[in-house]
Amino acid sequence: MRAAPRDTIAAVATAIGPGGIAIVRIAGADAVRITDTIFRGTKRLSDASSHTVHHGHIVDAAGREVDEVLATVMLSPNTYTTDDVVELGCHGGAMPARRVLEVCLDAGARIARRGEFTERALLGGRLDLVQAEAVADIVAAKTPRGLEFALGQLEGGLSHRLAALRDKLLAFRAEVESMIDFSDEDIGSSTVSAIADLGRACCRAVDDLLADSAVGAAVRDGISVAIVGRPNVGKSSLLNALLRRERAIVTALPGTTRDAIEETVDLDGIPVRLIDTAGWRSSRDPAEAEGVERAKAAAAGADLVLLVIDSSTGVGAEDRAVAEHLDQSRTLVVLNKMDLASGMRGEVGRELAFAGGGGSDSSSSGLDSAATVSDVSSVRVSALRRDGISELQRAISSMVLDGRALTADPAVTNLRHMDALRRVKAGVSRAIALLAKEAPPELAAIDAAEASSALGEITGETTPDDVLRHIFARFCVGK
Ligand SMILES: Nc1nc2c(ncn2[C@@H]2O[C@H](COP(=O)(O)OP(=O)(O)OP(=O)(O)O)[C@@H](O)[C@H]2O)c(=O)[nH]1
Ligand SMILES: [Mg+2]
Structure with a gap:
């Protein structure tokens, strides 16, 4: 190649x-x-x-x-x-x-x-290679923000920062390798700690690059959000409210939605694939039963699940049955029909037990502040009146970004780059640990070299041919 x-x-x-x-x-x-x-x-x-x-x-x-x-x-x-x-x-x-x-x-x-x-x-x-990948990202950009990030990358924003990291890493490697040529007496503890400082500077540079990379990845690749719940709670109404158009059929009859419906919205620059699903209940109707299976699969595969509850009726056995299948850490409870609710108070967490990720009674989660864990993230809306929708959008982005600011301008957006950067840091950290243990410097040199090679994979210097082929296979013909 x-x-x-x-x-x-x-x-x-x-x-x-x-x-x-x-x-x-x-x-x-x-x-x-x-x-x-x-x-x-x-x-x-x-x-x-x-x-x-x-x-x-x-x-x-x-x-x-x-x-x-x-x-x-x-x-x-x-x-x-x-x-x-x-x-x-x-x-x-x-x-x-x-x-x-x-x-x-x-x-x-x-x-x-x-x-x-x-x-x-x-x-x-x-x-x-980083700039070449940015070309593909420009073509694939789904939001203006995604385009902005990709253009910055094509213009060399990330490449320059990676070059600065490479210089630091080369300095570290050179020092580690020079230790091989000296006898033990020549290497004082002050030398070792100076070399370790160089290594720590590399780790800090990696951390800086990875800061806000979750934002970057969400903007570049988008996220999927499944809307689930028992029949008739207003899932399709919620999809329509988030899309600001009447995309899905809404009726007063339970069991209206059968097949999953997918639409993408731009949420603060993040392309969000919303999946409206069939209401969960056991049904003898094979089409509806299949719809429920698809709803479960959508919930399992989504980055985030919106569990819709009808707050005019409160949490019932059917809602609890749905929650039992969901992972709390990826679930946001949406209390819909607030226009009808006389006074459903928070604390929905106590009434719902989730499959994983901590729940109202999961002291096994290892968190000692059970009181905060029991409060599942929830938002009150009226899909019918379009009330609370912007709060819901904010809650979605803050869950996806783990509380990070949406205004952040991330250096790294690509999962391949993130993985390689983590390996850079791991290699340098191992080398530092070996130096601290006074292990033979040859061993630390191997780890430092692995860190260098991981960095080279990002820019293309040491990228294996099969990875290159995979990267270019994403492109269009003619690009
Ligand atoms: N008052 C009120 N009614 C709502 C609200 N949201 C939805 N509804 C009504 O609830 C009924 C069911 O709404 P859908 O959006 O079809 O509910 P669904 O969860 O998609 O239902 P299935 O597809 O059958 O599972 C309709 O009559 C809606 O108009 C709301 O916020 N307030
Ligand atoms: Mg529906």
Whole structure:
């Protein structure tokens, strides 16, 4: 994968379908020569200067006109892939770009793999792996906030901070390795503690990078929230209230919702996939029974569960039966129909026993302040009147972000980066511990080297090829 020969690749770079224009991108050593064989314009593209646009027609091998195009010529090295690139702006729609691509392939270009243009930018040293991944994040961004984070990453925000960490880590490694060459007498305890200080500085830098990464991951990848509860408590009404439109059918009859309904909303920049589910009850109707099974599966798979209770009737046996399946730490109780409730007071925690994550009577959770544990997180709303919905939204984000501020601007958004950074810290910490125990410095050097290699995986220096392939498989063709 690394030493890819710069053969000439081509792909349609725009989405297939009706549109104003469509672009076929050609990149490689022969990009201009190949395009010249199919381009008829006022001048040959080989005579064109870099970054110029030329009007003309694409013709097939039989000399038939395929489309009228604008050809943009961009010469190496100041191009997206770093090699010569030609972009053919065709008429929009599915056919013109597809036909132009076919003619390019007949003329000697090879169809590009997913993400291959960006992969070449990586191989050409124009982007590091973090920036290449940011390109995919830009394409996949689901909220304006997600786009903002990805653009910051493409512009090198994270790469610069990782470079600073690498310098610290190299200094630490160099000191640890230099200890190998000295005899025990030469290494005083003050030397060891100075080296350990360097290591601790690396750990602090990792902690800084990881701060607010949960926010970053939520913004980049989104979260899923399942709305569950017994029939008729107002789950579908709540979905509609959160979406601010009448998406799901609401009726006064229990058992209205059968299949799970999913919709995504932007909650302070976090793409939240809301899943409205069938009311939980045992039913002989096979369709409803299947719906209940799906509701249980949605609750098990969701990042957060909204357990909806009808506060006009209070907590009953059916509500308790639902709660028994839920993990309290991932559950937010929504007391709906507050407009009807005469006075249901807090303390719902005492009436609900959850499957896990602590409950009203779970002294086994290891927390000694049982009083606070018994108070499950709950929010009062009226889905019908749209009251309390913004409080609910705030409660959702604060649970997802574990109380962290939504205004934080995280450095790290990608789970792969988080995992590698944790391994950097683990390696450095192990090395520090070995030094403190006066173990042979060779052992500490191994751990320090592992930390370095984990850091290199983030930027692409030491990323295994299968991981690279996996990363680029996420890309679109033509990117
Ligand atoms: N007064 C009042 N009625 C509500 C409120 N929320 C929902 N309802 C009513 O409760 C009934 C059931 O609402 P749905 O949203 O269909 O309830 P559901 O939980 O989705 O029901 P199933 O899909 O059958 O499980 C409807 O008549 C709604 O208008 C509320 O906040 N106040
Ligand atoms: Mg419903």
